[in-house]
Each structure stands twice: as structure tokens, then as C-alpha cells.
Amino acid sequence: MAKPTTAVRQTKKDEEPALKGTLASVFLLGFFIIFAWVSVYFLFLHRL
Amino acid sequence: MTTAVEKVNRRDAKLALAHLFVAFTALALGGFAGLLQTLVRSGKFELPAGISYYTILTTHGVLLGLVLTTFFIIGFQFAAVSRTTGTLSDGSRRTGWVGFWLMTIGTAMSAFFILTGKASVLYTFYAPLQAHAGFYIGLALVVVGSWVSGFAMFTHYARWRKAHRGQVSPLLAFMSVTNMVLWLVCTLGVAATVVFQLIPWSLGLTDRVNVLLSRTLFWYFGHPLVYFWLLPAYMVWYAVIPKVIGGKMFSDSLARLAFILFLLFSIPVGFHHQLLEPGISPFWKYVQVVLTFMVIIPSLMTAFAMFATFESYGRSQGATGLFGWLRKLPWSDARFFAPFVGMLFFIPAGTGGIINASHQLNQVVHNTIWVTGHFHLTVATTVVLTFFGASYWLIPHLTGRVMTKAMNRLAIIQTIVWAVGMTFMSGSMHFAGLLGAPRRSAFSTYGNSPQALEWIPYQIAQAVGGTILFIGIILILVIVINLAFFAPKGETEFPIAEAAAPYERAALALENWKLWIGLVVALILIAYTVPIIDIIQNAPPGSKGYKLW
Ligand code: HEM
Numbered sequence: 307m308a309k310p311t312t313a314v315r316q317t318k319k320d321e322e323p324a325l326k327g328t329l330a331s332v333f334l335l336g337f338f339i340i341f342a343w344v345s346v347y348f349l350f351l352h353r354l
Numbered sequence: 355m356t357t358a359v360e361k362v363n364r365r366d367a368k369l370a371l372a373h374l375f376v377a378f379t380a381l382a383l384g385g386f387a388g389l390l391q392t393l394v395r396s397g398k399f400e401l402p403a404g405i406s407y408y409t410i411l412t413t414h415g416v417l418l419g420l421v422l423t424t425f426f427i428i429g430f431q432f433a434a435v436s437r438t439t440g441t442l443s444d445g446s447r448r449t450g451w452v453g454f455w456l457m458t459i460g461t462a463m464s465a466f467f468i469l470t471g472k473a474s475v476l477y478t479f480y481a482p483l484q485a486h487a488g489f490y491i492g493l494a495l496v497v498v499g500s501w502v503s504g505f506a507m508f509t510h511y512a513r514w515r516k517a518h519r520g521q522v523s524p525l526l527a528f529m530s531v532t533n534m535v536l537w538l539v540c541t542l543g544v545a546a547t548v549v550f551q552l553i554p555w556s557l558g559l560t561d562r563v564n565v566l567l568s569r570t571l572f573w574y575f576g577h578p579l580v581y582f583w584l585l586p587a588y589m590v591w592y593a594v595i596p597k598v599i600g601g602k603m604f605s606d607s608l609a610r611l612a613f614i615l616f617l618l619f620s621i622p623v624g625f626h627h628q629l630l631e632p633g634i635s636p637f638w639k640y641v642q643v644v645l646t647f648m649v650i651i652p653s654l655m656t657a658f659a660m661f662a663t664f665e666s667y668g669r670s671q672g673a674t675g676l677f678g679w680l681r682k683l684p685w686s687d688a689r690f691f692a693p694f695v696g697m698l699f700f701i702p703a704g705t706g707g708i709i710n711a712s713h714q715l716n717q718v719v720h721n722t723i724w725v726t727g728h729f730h731l732t733v734a735t736t737v738v739l740t741f742f743g744a745s746y747w748l749i750p751h752l753t754g755r756v757m758t759k760a761m762n763r764l765a766i767i768q769t770i771v772w773a774v775g776m777t778f779m780s781g782s783m784h785f786a787g788l789l790g791a792p793r794r795s796a797f798s799t800y801g802n803s804p805q806a807l808e809w810i811p812y813q814i815a816q817a818v819g820g821t822i823l824f825i826g827i828i829l830i831l832v833i834v835i836n837l838a839f840f841a842p843k844g845e846t847e848f849p850i851a852e853a854a855a856p857y858e859r860a861a862l863a864l865e866n867w868k869l870w871i872g873l874v875v876a877l878i879l880i881a882y883t884v885p886i887i888d889i890i891q892n893a894p895p896g897s898k899g900y901k902l903w
């Protein structure tokens with residue numbers, strides 16, 4: 307019983323594509339959003 | 355998906371092409387108006403013959419924001435539905451033509467009153483500015499025509515579903531229907547203000563108008579409007595681009611889920627355009643801002659899916675390293691390059707949107723030219739470049755022609771010209787806006803106030819950008835006319851990607867329209883019922899109409 311399950315999981319794992327670049331890209335995207343938002347927020351504080 | 359015909363039927367193609375023809379005509383005229391605006395705002399040029407700046411600006415906003423987009427989208431969706439769920443029935447096609455002519459007659463009518471200077475009320479037609487009744491009636495016809503076309507798509511889709519019980523509908527058909535449901539629900543608001551408030555008032559049947567109510571109904575429509583523009587671009591990104599690059603769609607179910615989330619969260623959020631409106635309580639603004647931020651979820655899902663599609667394809671071609679996959683993408687294919695540049699511009703565009711919707715930051719940018727810079731990134735770059743990229747295969751597919759190498763090269767140049775022009779124009783609009791420069795105003799030094807003098811270099815940069823963009827408009831028109839009438843005869847593919855994984859059961863659950871439409875209605879009622887009752891019950895005396903031009 308246990309054996310086939312692991313086998314299935316094994317093949318599934320092999321099929322997962324490597325998406326390191328995607329991970330890095332979404333992080334860069336997130337940092338850009340935060341950077342821009344915070345910049346305008348400081349402008350807002352500055353003008354209060 | 356074996357049942358899908360590979361080619362759009364010739365008679366359906368005609369219907370789609372008619373829509374594209376009006377769309378590109380609007381682009382030509384509206385683009386010229388845009389050029390004039392940037393020149394006026396630079397301070398170096400004045401409109402001849404006493405033409406008002408607001409006549410030009412209304413022409414530009416209506417033709418590009420409302421006409422170009424709606425016509426392109428409905429034409430594209432008719433083609434997509436016909437391609438994926440089979441030739442339209444004669445009845446559906448005839449209904450589509452009725453919709454087309456209603457929209458076209460309505461557009462001509464509104465354009466007449468704008469160009470004769472009787473409707474310089476801008477594309478948002480805020481009361482108490484009052485246009486000639488013919489302007490509002492023309493707009494109402496455009497909306498009714500779009501409903502008629504929407505029903506043609508709905509009946510066609512329903513027929514497909516009946517014939518294919520238990521099957522997941524083709525992705526592009528599902529997405530087109532989602533977008534038309536969104537459109538139908540949101541245009542009810544604008545139809546209500548136009549038919550019950552503005553038309554009677556402009557005809558003199560009523561004397562006064564509830565300004566806040568009309569603006570609220572407008573923005574109930576105005577925000578989903580931008581998603582109505584964006585979703586067809588996402589259709590191209592999710593369902594077409596993977597095929598164009600030779601890869602597979604990352605996930606079919608993720609795409610469908612993103613569309614349903616857009617449907618749910620793009621409507622009950624109009625107050626984020628009215629954050630500085632004094633007549634709406636802060637609590638309800640807060641509720642709608644929270645709902646607005648929910649839209650970030652499907653947006654980031656889309657960003658992730660695009661990166662993943664590109665990376666998976668690049669790695670399947672042997673790419674290595676963190677970003678090696680970028681080099682494997684087909685950079686010299688305009689069908690890919692134009693939408694890709696559109697995607698890149700969506701990064702600052704979406705970021706700007708998050709800033710606009712944050713209440714405090716909105717006070718920094720509200721009604722400044724920053725906002726204009728923002729939506730020239732979203733609609734006038736991301737959406738429009740994707741539509742251009744789609745036209746490069748859609749038009750030759752529909753006309754039975756092929757795009758030549760020379761035209762493909764011109765299309766690459768067009769994309770670069772647009773990107774450069776927009777970087778200048780939109781970039782300087784953003785910076786000038788942060789320095790307080792107002793949108794929707796011709797050139798003025800405001801009595802040589804030092805603050806207004808600071809804006810002038812940015813305004814000159816806007817005119818430089820606008821001139822480059824106008825060259826971009828000429829290039830796209832050359833390409834489109836070539837593809838429609840002069841390109842060599844032949845077969846062009848309507849590319850549709852396969853999903854990397856087989857259809858999942860989840861996709862079937864996502865077609866539970868009763869559930870989604872029920873949720874849409876519930877969210878709208880939660881977000882709008884109490885504030886609208888308040889706006890009606892506690893209204894100040896209404897306003898009479900003003901014609902300030
Ligand atoms: C040649 C290309 C273009 C140029 C030079 C241009 C220029 C401008 C300028 C200068 C304004 C703002 C003026 C002001 O607020 O005083 C403006 C507004 C606007 N533009 Fe464009 N634009 C171009 C293309 C587009 C495209 C392709 C779209 C839509 C798809 C678009 C949609 C709009 C809209 C909706 C407005 C707002 C009008 C209003 O505030 O009432 N523009 N444009």
C-alpha cells in the first residue's frame with residue numbers, strides 16, 4: 307500500500323518545474339511595489 | 355477541446371472586423387487629439403479658431419477610453435467565442451450586428467455633439483456640467499448595443515454548454531463570458547444615471563440633479579470599466595501568448611480562478627475614485643478600499659503565471675541560471691514582443707494603482723496629472739499594446755492574409771516607439787503630478803506662481819513624448835491597413851495554448867454562474883446599499899446644469 311503512494315509522489319515531484327527565476331521575479335516585483343508606495347507615503351508625511 | 359473549429363467562420367469574421375474597423379478609426383482621431391493636448395499643455399502652441407481645450411479633451415477621452423476599447427473588445431470576443439465554441443448561429447450573428455449598429459450610431463451621435471462643441475463635459479460627464487441631451491442619448495445607445503452583443507455571446511455559450519454537458523468550456527469562451535457578465539452588471543449603474551438623471555435633466559424635464567448620486571453611479575461603473583479593458587488583455591496573456599512562444603499555459607484553473615476573482619472584486623469598489631468626496635462616510639470608503647485591495651490577489655496570480663509560463667518554456671529549451679530563460683523568448687516576433695512590453699509596463703502601472711487607492715496617498719495625487727500618467731500606463735500601454743499584438747494575428751486570420759516579415763519588423767519598431775514615447779509622457783506626468791500639477795487643464799502659469807513654473811519642463815517632456823506617441827499611432831495604422839487590405843493572401847493561425855496539466859475538476863466548479871453572480875450581487879449590496887440610501891435621503895438641494903465652455 308505504502309509503496310505505490312511514494313512512487314506516485316516521487317514522479318509528481320520530478321515533474322514539478324524548476325521556477326527559481328519566477329520566485330526571484332515576484333520578489334523583485336514585490337520590492338518595487340513596496341519601494342514606490344513607501345516613497346509616496348514619505349512625501350505625504352513630509353507635506354502634512 | 356477537439357470540437358473547436360480551427361478557423362473563425364467567414365461571416366463571423368466580418369462581424370469582428372467591423373468592430374475593429376471602428377476601433378482603429380477612433381484610435382486615429384483620438385490619437386490626434388492627444389497630440390494636440392500635449393502641445394497645448396507645453397505652452398508653445400494654441401488651438402486655432404477658438405476651439406476649446408475641453409472639446410479636444412472630451413474627444414480624446416470618449417474616443418479612446420470608451421469607443422476604441424469597447425469596440426475592440428467586443429470584436430475580439432466575438433472572434434474568440436466563434437473560434438473556441440464554434441460558428442455563431444444565424445440568430446446570434448444577427449443579434450451581434452444589431453449590437454454593432456446600435457453602438458456605431460450611438461458613437462456617431464455623441465461624436466457629433468462633442469465636435470460641435472455642445473458636449474465638452476469630458477468622458478466622465480460629471481454633473482453639474484451639462485451636455486446636449488443628444489450626447490447622453492448617444493452614449494446610452496452605445497451601452498444598449500453592447501448589451502445586445504453580450505446577449506448574443508451568452509446565448510451562444512449557453513448553446514455550447516447544453517450540447518457539451520459535463521465538459522469544461524474552452525478557456526477563451528469562459529473568459530469572454532466572465533468579462534461580459536462584469537460589463538452587464540457594471541453598466542447598469544451608468545445606464546441608471548444617464549437614463550433617469552442626466553437625460554431628463556438635459557432635456558429640461560427636471561430642473562435639478564443630485565450630483566453626488568450621479569457621480570457615485572458613474573464610479574460604480576467606472577472602476578469595473580478598467581477591468582473590462584484589462585481582462586481581454588489577460589485573455590491574450592493567459593490563452594494565446596504561451597502558444598505564440600511555443601510553450602504551454604501554466605495552469606488553466608488558475609486563469610479561471612483569477613477571472614472569477616476579478617469579477618467579484620472589481621465592482622464593489624468605486625469609492626476609491628471618490629476618496630475626497632465629502633458626502634460619503636469614511637467607514638464606507640474604508641470598506642471599499644479593503645475590497646479594492648483584494649484585486650491585488652488575482653493581479654499577482656497573473657504576474658506569477660506569466661513568469662512561470664516564460665520560465666517553464668525557457669527551461670524546456672535548455673535555459674540555465676536564474677534568468678537564462680529570458681534569452682529563449684522569441685523577441686523578434688511582434689505577436690509576443692508587443693504584449694510582453696505591455697506586461698512590463700503593468701508593473702509601474704499596477705503599483706501606481708495601489709498608491710492611488712490608499713487613502714492618504716490619494717491625497718497626494720488626487721486630480722493631479724499623476725492620475726493621467728497612471729492610466730496611460732494601464733490602458734494606453736498595457737492594454738493597447740496587447741491589443742496591437744493581438745491584431746498582428748487576429749486581423750490577418752480574419753481577412754485570410756499573412757503578416758510579412760517587413761510588417762513584423764515595423765510592428766517591433768512600433769512597440770519600441772510606443773514604449774519610448776510613453777516613458778517620456780507618462781513618466782513626466784507622474785513627476786509633475788507629485789509636484790501638484792493638475793490634470794484636465796490647458797496651459798497656465800497661474801500668475802507666475804513659482805509652483806506652477808516648476809511644472810513647465812515636465813510639460814515640455816510630455817509634448818516630446820506625445821509627439822513620439824503620435825508617430826507610434828501612424829505606424830500602427832500603417833500596419834493595420836496593410837494587414838486588412840494589402841498583405842499577401844494566406845492562412846494565419848489564431849493561436850490558442852494548451853494547458854500544461856490536463857483539465858482539473860476545479861475548472862468545472864468555476865463554471866457555477868449562479869454562485870458567482872449571487873456573490874457579485876451580495877458584495878455590491880453590502881458595499882453600496884447603506885451609502886446610496888444616505889446619499890439620496892440626506893441630499894442637499896440638487897444642482898441646475900452649467901455649460902462653462
Ligand atoms: C498619441 C497618444 C496619446 C497622447 C499623446 C495622449 C495624451 C493625453 C493627454 C495629454 C491627456 C491629459 C490632458 C489633461 O488632463 O489635461 C490625456 C487624457 C486621456 N487619455 Fe490620452 N493620450 C494618448 C493615447 C491615449 C490612449 C491610447 C488612450 C486609451 C486607450 C488614452 C486615454 C485617455 C483618457 C481616458 C484621458 C482622460 C481624459 C479626461 O481626463 O477627461 N490616451 N491623453
Ligand SMILES: [Cu+2]
Nearest residue numbers: 576577626627
Ligand atoms: Cu478604480
